[in-house]
Amino acid sequence: MEYILSATGIELAASRIATAIHKTPIFTSDTLNDYVASLTNTGKGPKLYFKCENLQKTGSFKCRGASNAVAKLLSGPEKDQIKGFVTHSSGNHGQALAFAAKKFQTQCIVVVPSNAPKAKVKAIEGYEAKIVIVEPTMEARKGKCNELAEKEGLQIVDPHDDWNVMEGQGTLSLEIIEQVPDVEAVLVSVGGGGLIGGICQWFHERKPKVQIIGVEPEGKNILESITAGKRLWKTGAALDTIADGVRVRPLGEKCFEVMKHLSHKKIYSVNNEDIRFAWKLIWERLKLVVEPSSAMPLAAIFKYPEDFKDMKSIVLILCGGNVDFVDPSLV
């Protein structure tokens, strides 16, 4: 596999997508800092900096990768063959791709399962993408997506296992280092691995002393695969977690290659209870609407405070805020 992710590429991506995305703010909370300090045996703790990608365009960081992929392909060597873009998604990637297609003035089709929350479907329609509804099975989704790509000459953009997408997600690194120059660690929720992949690459090349720490839902066992040097996941079955944004079980192939550079090899696992507790506190203390996957970094710090107590500045990425309010299992 050719490895084409680099810090330089990420820096170029940042300029490429600058007009499309927001530079999101950093929130802090004395109460949350004090709470973490109270959990340690020294009574001292780190200062937490929350990077608010829930306030990003489309409500999640995904528009960075989607925008970079679309913009790059539309100005690349194959631009005349590309009639538009297609993907299958009920979540943030579908919305992100629809947004990017509209921004860079091209066509987009999103294949959506019939049980997708109506608010998410409406959001995708809001960006003028065409919706095609299929049975809620992976075969139906992928099948229709491939069919449309071939028939209509559309480019498929994978939600995470794509170099251009990872490059786009990596642009977060530049903002983080600018907003929190003395950052010692960045905590990232891990689903397919696109976000942590991009961030890992940039920091590994430019600021290797900064620890990039992944947080996974229990059962994913990323470290097992990284230690073995290959992807050990046997099944594609979704993980059982309330963090719906990171239910995908295996890391993408390309994402896995990048994560081998995870210098400090630290991944924390959190369960539903851990996530719920941190999630509630983010709503109550930061007054921010975030998805449960956004709460995973904070959940990890609450669970293992001793590991973080000697750090001064930690950045936690609040990856998204697209909550389905109709679903009663949530609140």
Add this chain to the structure above:
Amino acid sequence: MPVFAPLMKVSCCRSYGATVIQHGHNIQEAKEYGFKYARDHGMTYINGFDHPDVVAGQGTVGLEILEEVRNIDAIIVPVGGGGLVAGIAVAVKTLKPEVQVIGVEAESCPSFANAMYNKHLPLEPESSLADGLAVPTVGINAVHIAHGKIDELVSVCEESIALSILRLLEMEKAVVEGAGAVGLAAFISGKLPHLKGKRVVIILTGGNIDSTVLGRTIDRGLAVDGRLIKFDVVVSDRPGGIAELTTAIAKSGASIKDIFHERAWLAANVFSVRVRIVAETRDHDHADQFFKTLAEKYAQLSYPDYKPRFNLD
């Protein structure tokens, strides 16, 4: 604090080290008790909205707004006791008098309108989602300071407040309490049509909403938005009765969220069952169409009125 003060507000006060005494059914009763307590214990009473120093502090929001946003046409301010709007009015009318200052009250507690314009509108402060604005007797200083400096004062209904909270959660990813959401509610319910196309700053004054209240408010907002419907329908209790119903619902494009059977209280025949369903619909048009279609199939269909008083377009 009054007896019905939100739990979050009570516990947060305590976490800052305060002793919290809960007394009275509204802020007025709590205040009177507070005055007496202060006198008996030699303490200083600080009024939350009428002390001039407090009004001056609240007014700093006005200064920040003028610094951060250019070419503003209007600033929308929630009004409870009047401290915030008075402070902002002084700041804005002194520095940029051409900017409109517009106050918004909850319809259930228009105490500031009563004081300022000598009206006698009825007050029901305990019933509002905007608990932070539930002040039956507004500040005398606030009214005096704000006199002549407020361009307009409007009020909003509970439905619009619920919908406003939901919009802020969904669109802005912001957790805002009822009192903080009244500004947007004024636009949602069409109270400020002359501001269409203008540059407007809306102040989201607070985010201390109890999680339990939040859950119910979200449901309320979804109902007002035509996205969550609840209805009862009597179907055959024989095999296939429910299946036929759920098929009809799915065909109409609605998604069932909750389903509950009830047999004991049904006056009709023994072989029927009343089913209560909560379902998700796209919007009001979809909900209308859904009920129309279902009514053609089922004679015993009942549902509460789900349309808001204001126009949602």
